[in-house]
Structures are given as structure tokens and as C-alpha cells.
Amino acid sequence: MERITLAHGDGGQLAHQLIADVFVSMFRNDRHAKFDAATFTLDPHELAMTTDSFVVKPLFFPGGNIGKLAVAGTINDLSVVGAIPKVMTCSFIIEEGFPICDLKTIVQSMAEEAKKVNVEIVAGDTKVVERGSADGLYINTTGIGVISHSLEPKICEGDSVIVSGSVGDHGVAILVARGELGLVSTIESDCTTLYPLIAKALQASQRIRLMRDPTRGGLATALVEICEDFGVTIELEEERIPVKQEVEGACELLGFDPLYLANEGKVVMIVPKEEEQAVLDALRSQPEGKAAAVIGTVRAINKGQLLLRTPLGTTRRLYRLTGLMLPRIC
Amino acid sequence: MLDVMDSPTRSTLSQTLLQEVQMLANQFQQTFGRMPSFMEVCGSHTMALARTGVKKALEGYVRLISGPGCPVCVTDQVTIDAMISLTDGSDRIICTFGDMMRVPGSYGTLMQAKTEGKDVRVVYSPVDAVRIAEQHPHQEVIFLGIGFETTIPILAAAIKEAEEKQVHNFSMWMSTKLVEPILRQLLHEREVSLDGFLLPGHVSMVMGRAHFEFLATEYNMPAVISGFEALHMLSAIRHLLMLALKQHAIVLNDYKSVVTEQGSVQAKYWMNHYFTLCDEAWRGIGVISQSGMDFKKEYDRFNAKVKFSVLTREPRRTKCRCGEVIRGLIDPPQCALFGKACTPLQPIGPCMVSSEGSCAAYYQYMREE
Numbered sequence: 001m002e003r004i005t006l007a008h009g010d011g012g013q014l015a016h017q018l019i020a021d022v023f024v025s026m027f028r029n030d031r032h033a034k035f036d037a038a039t040f041t042l043d044p045h046e047l048a049m050t051t052d053s054f055v056v057k058p059l060f061f062p063g064g065n066i067g068k069l070a071v072a073g074t075i076n077d078l079s080v081v082g083a084i085p086k087v088m089t090c091s092f093i094i095e096e097g098f099p100i101c102d103l104k105t106i107v108q109s110m111a112e113e114a115k116k117v118n119v120e121i122v123a124g125d126t127k128v129v130e131r132g133s134a135d136g137l138y139i140n141t142t143g144i145g146v147i148s149h150s151l152e153p154k155i156c157e158g159d160s161v162i163v164s165g166s167v168g169d170h171g172v173a174i175l176v177a178r179g180e181l182g183l184v185s186t187i188e189s190d191c192t193t194l195y196p197l198i199a200k201a202l203q204a205s206q207r208i209r210l211m212r213d214p215t216r217g218g219l220a221t222a223l224v225e226i227c228e229d230f231g232v233t234i235e236l237e238e239e240r241i242p243v244k245q246e247v248e249g250a251c252e253l254l255g256f257d258p259l260y261l262a263n264e265g266k267v268v269m270i271v272p273k274e275e276e277q278a279v280l281d282a283l284r285s286q287p288e289g290k291a292a293a294v295i296g297t298v299r300a301i302n303k304g305q306l307l308l309r310t311p312l313g314t315t316r317r318l319y320r321l322t323g324l325m326l327p328r329i330c
Numbered sequence: 331m332l333d334v335m336d337s338p339t340r341s342t343l344s345q346t347l348l349q350e351v352q353m354l355a356n357q358f359q360q361t362f363g364r365m366p367s368f369m370e371v372c373g374s375h376t377m378a379l380a381r382t383g384v385k386k387a388l389e390g391y392v393r394l395i396s397g398p399g400c401p402v403c404v405t406d407q408v409t410i411d412a413m414i415s416l417t418d419g420s421d422r423i424i425c426t427f428g429d430m431m432r433v434p435g436s437y438g439t440l441m442q443a444k445t446e447g448k449d450v451r452v453v454y455s456p457v458d459a460v461r462i463a464e465q466h467p468h469q470e471v472i473f474l475g476i477g478f479e480t481t482i483p484i485l486a487a488a489i490k491e492a493e494e495k496q497v498h499n500f501s502m503w504m505s506t507k508l509v510e511p512i513l514r515q516l517l518h519e520r521e522v523s524l525d526g527f528l529l530p531g532h533v534s535m536v537m538g539r540a541h542f543e544f545l546a547t548e549y550n551m552p553a554v555i556s557g558f559e560a561l562h563m564l565s566a567i568r569h570l571l572m573l574a575l576k577q578h579a580i581v582l583n584d585y586k587s588v589v590t591e592q593g594s595v596q597a598k599y600w601m602n603h604y605f606t607l608c609d610e611a612w613r614g615i616g617v618i619s620q621s622g623m624d625f626k627k628e629y630d631r632f633n634a635k636v637k638f639s640v641l642t643r644e645p646r647r648t649k650c651r652c653g654e655v656i657r658g659l660i661d662p663p664q665c666a667l668f669g670k671a672c673t674p675l676q677p678i679g680p681c682m683v684s685s686e687g688s689c690a691a692y693y694q695y696m697r698e699e
Contacts, residue, residue, distance in 0.1 A: 239341055252558070255377070255685045310383030311341035312348050312560060316695050 004098040009128025019126060022104055026111045027121040038122035040087055046147040048083035050074055053140045059106065061177035063170075063188030066139055067106035069264055071113040071121075072193045073215070074143040079195040080211040080267060082202065083145030085117055091125040091140040098136055106137065117195045119143070149202050153210040153270075155232050160276040161296040162269045164197060164289045165190065166242040167219045171261025172250045187246050190265035190288075197286045198267060204282035205275040212268050217321045220259040222268060224306045224320050233303040236296035236318075238310050259308075260321045270298065347564045348387055354571035355391035358525075361575060367393040367523060368570050369516075369658055371509060372530030373400030373686025374558055380695035382560035384567075392567060395522060395658040396691070398512050398612065399530060401477045402429050402684035403656050406611035407645040409505045410680070411435040413474050415640045416503060417448040423466060424450045425459035426474040432683045436646035456488035456502070463492070463500035472634045475502040480532040482506050482623055483597035486604045489632050503634040504624045507610055509533050510541070511621035517549045522658040526570040527553040528563070531585045538593025539583040546579040557585045604629050613680070614653015650679035655688050662692040669693060 007014045024030055029038075054070040064072075070090065078085040090110065094103065114121055173189040194213060202208060210230070214222035219241070227234055243258045251258050265288060271279050276294055283289030299307070306318040358366045370376055376396045379385040385394050398404050414435040417424050424440065431441045431452060444450040449469075453459050456473045463471035475485045485502060492500045509530070516522065529542055534555045545551045552573035556566030566584045573580065583589050601623065610622030625633040650672065651665040662668050662681065672678040674690055681687035 255374070257381070310560070311344045312383045312387045313341070313345055314383035314386045316380075316383060316386065317697060319694070319697070 002100040004094045004096055004100060004103070004128055006096050006128050006130065008094070009126060015126065018100075022100070022107050023124055023126070026104070026107045027114070027124075028111070029120065029122055038087070038089070040120075040122060042086060042144070042146060046150065048078050048081050048145045048147055049143070050077040051140065051142040052077065053138060055135065055138050056174065057135055058174075058177050059102070059136050061189055062173050062186075064191035064264075065106050065109055066137060067108075067110035068113050069189075069191050070139040070141045071110045071119070072191055072264060074141040075113070075117060075119060076194045076213045076265075076267070078143050078145035079198045080213050082147055082149035082151045082211075084148045084199075085119045085143055085145040085195055087120050087122045088114060088141055088143040089123040090121055090142075091127075093127050093129060093134055093138040095134040095136050096128055096131040103137070113193055116193050149206070149208075151208065151210060153230060155209050155230050155270055155298055155301070156272065157298055157301055158273050159209060159270050159298040160273050160294050161223070161234055161236065161298070162271060162276065162279055162283070163214075163219065163242065163293060163295050164194075164267045164269075164283050165265075165291040166244045166247065167214070167263055167266060168243060168247040168251065168258035168261035170264040171218070171256075171258075172247045174262070175250065175254075185246055185250065187244065187250075190263055192265035192288055194265060194267050194288070197283060197288050200282040200286055200289075201269065201279050204278040205271060207272050207275050208279065209270040209272070214263050214266055214268055216262050218258070218260040218262060219266075219268060220257070220306065220318045221320045224318060226270070227306045228304045231302050231304045232298050233300040233305045233307065234296050235299045235307045235309055235315065238308050240293055240295045242291045242293050259318065273297075344560050344564065347561065347568065351388065351564055351568050351571065352391050354568060354575065355388070358571060358575055365391070365393050366525045366571060366574055367395060368526045368528055368567065369395045369397040369522070369524050370528040371397040371399040371513065372533065373403065373684065373688075374532065375528055375530060375556070375563065376400070376688050377686055377691045377695075378558045378560075379563060380691040382563070384560055384563050386696065388567070392571070394528075395524070396655065396688035397516070397527075397658060398615070398656040399478065399509070399533075400656070400681065400684050400686040400688070401481065401507065402433055403652055403679075403681045403687050404507055404512075404612050404615075405433075405476055405505055405680065406613050407436065408642060409611065411437070411642045411645055412640045413503055413505075414438060414440055414443060415642055416472055416474075416634070416638065417443040417450060418640070419470075419638065421469045422449065423462060423469050423471045424448070424474065425453045425456070425462060425471060426450065427454075427476075428452045429684050429686070430474055430476065432677065433680050434677055434683070436643065456485055457491055460488050460492045460495070460497055460500050463497045464495065467499060469499065470637070471500050472638070473500070473502045475504040475506060478507055478509055478533055479536045479601075480530075482601045482605065483536060483594070486600035489604045489629065490600065492632060498631070501632050501634040501637050502625075504605070504622075505610065506605075506623045507612070508621055508623065509537075510544070511618050512612065512615075513545065515615065515618050515621075516657065517545075517551065524551065525574040526551060528566055528570065529553050529555040529581070531555060531557045531562075531588055534583070534585065534589040534593065536594050536597045539581060539589060539591050541593065542581045546581050550579045552579045552581075554582045555585045555589050557588065604632075612656075614656060648678050652679035652681040652689070655681050662689040665689070669697065
């Protein structure tokens with residue numbers, strides 16, 4: 001099996017071959033590859049830019065791999081601020097000994113994910129580190145998008161909170177894929193590019209106040225941040241939050257809370273109550289949004305708290321995830 | 331939370347049951363002139379009562395007291411120090427359940443030891459630690475065996491596997507606890523006035539309903555075995571109230587889908603095959619005779635206490651009141667450190683760090699500020 005060697009990272013012939021065979025051929029960015037930096041033209045509009053590093057373990061999991069995650073994650077970060085993702089760079093830190101066939105599979109899925117929304121991968125970098133210095137492969141992606149819809153987060157009392165689908169799928173898929181739990185599950189990561197879904201929602205309503213993709217820290221942490229950043233109190237209805245039974249079962253077993261598990265293909269939105277149905281219909285018209293649900297309401301301005309109403313009718317306050325989630329003993 | 335395809339009907343059921351419980355609690359107050367007090371023995375119940383809102387919904391109706399059923403919280407400081415100091419030896423791999431990683435010893439945590447380069451690994455089952463030992467034949471793999479009757483059979487399963495596969499570089503540092511002796515101790519001491527026990531479904535699954543019969547026959551104390559969902563716990567509390575109202579002491583199995591009369595014969599067989607009763611030190615309580623299980627002599631080759639010696643210093647005392655929390659004497663917010671010096675990010679005591687600890691349950695689910 002062909003493997004990554006330290007020479008693949010030395011900038012010489014092997015490095016050139018790797019770049020030509022794997023990255024340039026799959027990302028189809030020959031035009032940009034001839035120069036030290038990509039040059040491109042963008043409309044004279046407001047731009048959005050984001051960067052993220054991906055260090056997921058395992059690299060391959062049900063529903064995706066680190067490459068798909070890296071591209072989808074950056075596209076999603078651009079999409080939730082109302083931008084049309086346009087161009088992207090990617091940087092690879094590869095451990096010596098990494099199988100080149102695995103690298104090809106990962107890069108191929110990056111190319112496919114980017115192609116879904118016509119994002120061009122225009123520049124990149126490859127470094128190879130000694131065996132033992134990295135966990136196989138790390139990827140950094142940076143993306144630029146053009147703002148098509150300027151969000152002005154004027155959140156009002158009575159606004160609705162919508163989530164595009166079931167929460168916690170990615171978190172459980174990764175836990176199961178690590179093979180340490182002895183659990184068998186059919187749960188797949190929700191890892192996907194959200195731009196088409198978000199574009200539909202933005203077509204349906206020009207008044208979407210705010211969007212977030214609840215990745216690490218889960219739905220609860222993302223909403224706590226919104227509550228604090230914008231000084232609003234949101235009350236979630238526990239029963240309305242979509243959670244798959246398998247995710248709920250795994251959480252019960254391990255003592256985890258699905259509201260704090262990572263998602264990689266979900267968006268949470270705050271919309272005016274009167275636009276709630278139009279946005280829901282738009283989300284549900286897409287496969288990724290068919291389980292979209294209204295999960296809560298903005299209750300007050302100037303308090304900055306996230307509350308959860310339980311099926312018993314009591315409410316409790318939700319906070320940010322504190323520290324690592326570690327499985328319990330019994 | 332419901333499956334995405336379900337329709338929301340659970341709230342109606344829960345709220346009807348809640349009203350019935352509140353009504354019975356009012357009857358109890360009218361009859362006896364005070365609020366009924368029940369102790370949930372198990373840390374998983376403590377968490378579930380707080381998370382589902384049952385505890386909050388019953389405020390002013392029923393006093394729910396957290397008992398000594400969180401395995402991390404009841405582990406004595408000296409034991410925690412000893413477990414952490416096991417990482418000092420070279421060529422050792424320390425394996426543990428996740429809960430233990432951030433538990434503060436007197437001079438650090440396992441997480442800090444890992445950050446400093448010690449080989450400390452979180453495993454999901456002690457059997458995984460046996461596999462690690464097979465993969466690293468030139469290193470000693472030590473599993474930190476803490477837990478109650480729910481966990482002890484799993485520890486036994488790991489020893490069985492190590493024995494069958496002739497894995498010689500695997501051992502366990504045992505500090506397990508049993509529910510019956512601590513309940514007897516609490517009832518003897520009578521520090522807390524109780525009207526009944528909410529008994530743990532998981533422990534009962536292993537030990538069986540009959541195991542807890544002594545509560546009714548010897549102490550005249552009603553008890554109900556419960557599952558961990560809001561409906562399970564409300565149903566069990568309803569039963570407890572009815573028993574307390576009638577002054578009728580029986581041990582009721584309200585979790586029949588999981589718990590049988592005699593429990594798991596096989597789990598009990600393997601527990602008793604490798605382990606024997608021993609005296610154990612409980613945090614904030616002291617040594618209780620025959621309240622834990624440790625290796626039988628013939629299995630000393632798996633006993634990390636025999637294989638390795640550790641140097642522990644005098645435990646550093648803090649103002650942490652975990653000892654009183656686990657005896658049900660105070661609620662977490664009554665500790666001066668709670669939420670200030672002691673938070674889940676910087677815990678002082680184990681009740682704050684454990685995912686089954688009362689302080690963590692309060693901090694995560696009951697804080698309102």
C-alpha cells in the first residue's frame with residue numbers, strides 16, 4: 001500500500017506529485033495551482049470569511065469522513081451568516097505512514113461536498129509530520145462567501161426558535177464509530193452542507209433574525225450563546241426537540257445529554273412567529289430538513305437566559321457545556 | 331424528549347401523575363403535620379430527578395434527599411490519592427471510567443497526570459482495559475475499580491477475561507461499595523429522618539427485590555424500586571406516599587420490566603467467585619465493616635494493591651462538605667464552596683465532578699441565577 005512519507009512534505013518531487021495527483025486533480029483547481037496565491041474576482045458586495053481546523057477521531061465515521069466534515073463545516077459557517085459560499089482553501093497536516101488511498105478517499109469527498117454548492121477550492125498547503133506526531137490527518141479549511149442576505153438580528157419577544165432536524169446524531173455516530181462503547185448503532189452523522197437548505201429558508205422568509213449551526217457544545221451551548229450575546233431569554237419545549245430514539249438510548253446509557261452533543265448538519269434559526277410556518281415548510285421541503293420543528297419561543301428581552309420547559313411543566317435553566325463529556329460509571 | 335416521529339403525549343401523562351403525587355403529599359402533610367422525606371439512594375436518580383424537573387415540581391410537597399449512591403462521591407480521599415499516585419510508576423497504563431478523570435485528589439487529578447505525560451486512559455468497560463493489556467504486554471495495565479453492585483459484576487467479567495486469556499500484566503485497584511451496609515448505617519445513625527427509600531433500578535437489577543426486604547422487616551421502612559424516567563420516578567414516589575400514608579412498610583418493585591425478585595443469579599455468582607466482602611472507607615463517613623468487595627486471596631495476582639505499593643501523603647483537607655451531602659444532611663447549596671470556589675470546571679469535591687453527584691446535579695439542573 002502506498003503511504004505518506006516525510007518526503008511527501010519536503011516540497012520536492014514527491015510533494016509535487018502528491019499535490020498534482022491528489023489535490024489538483026480532485027479539486028480541479030489547475031488555474032490557481034500555478035501561482036503562490038489564488039487570485040479571483042468577487043462581486044463588490046459584503047463578504048464573509050471563516051476558518052476552522054478539523055481533528056476528528058476516527059477519520060472515517062458512518063455518514064462521512066474528516067474531509068466531508070471540513071468542507072461542510074466551513075460552508076455551514078458561511079451559510080448561517082447569510083452568505084453564498086464561493087471559494088475555499090484547505091491545509092493538510094498528514095502523519096508519515098498515512099495511506100494515500102485513504103487520503104484520496106477523503107479528498108474525493110471534499111471535492112464532492114464543495115461541488116454540491118459550486119464552491120471552488122482554490123489554494124492549499126500540505127505538511128507531513130513524523131509518525132506519532134499527529135493523529136493521521138488534520139485539515140484546516142478557510143472559506144469566503146458573498147453576503148446575499150444581510151441578517152440584522154433584531155430578536156423580538158414572541159419570535160420562534162426552529163431547528164432543522166434531530167439533534168445529537170453526529171455526537172453519537174462518532175462515539176459509536178470509535179468502537180470503544182461496545183454499542184452497535186445505525187446512527188449516521190448528519191454531516192452535510194447546509195447551504196441549499198438555508199437558501200430555501202431565506203427564500204421563504206426575508207425576516208429570519210439569526211442562524212447558528214450547533215456544532216461542538218450542541219444545541220444548548222449554541223442557544224446559550226445567542227441568549228447571552230443578544231440579551232434575550234429563550235424558552236425551549238423539551239418535548240418538541242427532535243431526538244432520535246437511538247440517540248436518546250445511547251445518551252441514557254452513558255449519562256450524556258443530547259442537547260450538548262455535536263451536530264454537523266443542523267441549523268437553528270430565530271424567526272418571527274408569523275413567518276414560522278413558511279420557514280418550516282421550506283425546511284421540510286428538503287431531505288435534510290424534513291424533521292424541522294419549532295422548539296421554543298423568545299420569552300423576554302434583556303435577560304439572557306436559556307430555559308427548558310420539561311414535560312412536567314417545570315422550567316430549568318440551561319448553561320454552556322462545562323468541560324468534557326465523560327461517560328458515567330453505572 | 332420524543333422520537334422525531336412521535337406525537338407529544340408524555341406531558342399529559344406526567345402532569346396527571348404529578349398532580350396525583352402532589353395531592354397525596356398534601357394528604358401526608360395534613361395527616362402528619364410535616365412534609366414527607368424520601369431518600370434517592372442512587373446518583374443516577376439524583377441526576378434524573380433534577381434533569382427531568384421532578385425535584386423542582388415537588389418542591390414544597392416532598393423532600394427528596396440525595397443519598398450515598400454516587401460511586402465517585404463516596405470514595406474516600408485517601409483512596410482517590412492512592413489511585414492518582416499509581417500513575418507515578420513508569421511503564422504503567424492506568425485505565426479508568428471517565429468520571430474519575432477530573433476528581434480532585436489532594437495533590438492533583440488523573441487528568442493533570444495525563445497532561446503531564448502519564449499514560450491514563452478512559453475506557454468504557456474494564457474489559458477494554460484487558461484488551462489494552464494484551465496490546466501492551468511489556469507494560470502493567472491497572473484498572474481503577476470503583477462502583478456499586480451494578481459495576482462489580484462487570485469488574486468480575488474483566489478478571490474472567492484476563493484469567494481465560496492468561497493476561498498477566500493486568501490488575502485492578504478495587505474500591506467498590508455495597509448498598510445494603512450503607513443503608514443500614516444511615517438507618518442506625520438516624521441523622522436524617524426518612525419516610526422511605528427510592529431504590530436504584532440498576533443495583534436492583536443485579537441484586538433483586540428480595541435483597542432489600544430488610545428495610546421493611548428490620549427497619550419498618552417502605553421502599554420502592556424505580557426506573558429513571560420522569561414517569562417511573564413519579565410512579566415510585568406515588569407508591570411511596572401511599573405506603574407512608576398507610577404506615578405500611580413493604581419493598582415494592584415498580585420496575586418489573588427490568589428487576590426480578592432474585593436479580594441476576596449469574597452476575598451475583600461471578601461477583602462472589604472473584605471477590606469477597608471487605609471493610610471499606612466511605613468519604614465523610616469512615617470505615618464501614620464489610621461494606622465493599624475486594625479480591626479473594628487466590629486472585630491476588632490481579633490485585634493492584636498487592637502488586638504495587640503507593641506512597642500517599644496525608645490528605646489535604648478542604649472546606650468541602652461532600653461528606654455531609656452524601657449523608658443527606660445538607661443540600662449542595664448549603665456548602666459555602668458551592669458554585670463559587672467549587673464548580674464543574676474547578677471542582678473541589680467529588681460530588682461536583684461526578685456525573686452522578688448531587689452537587690453536579692444541582693449546579694447543572696437546579697441553578698436559577
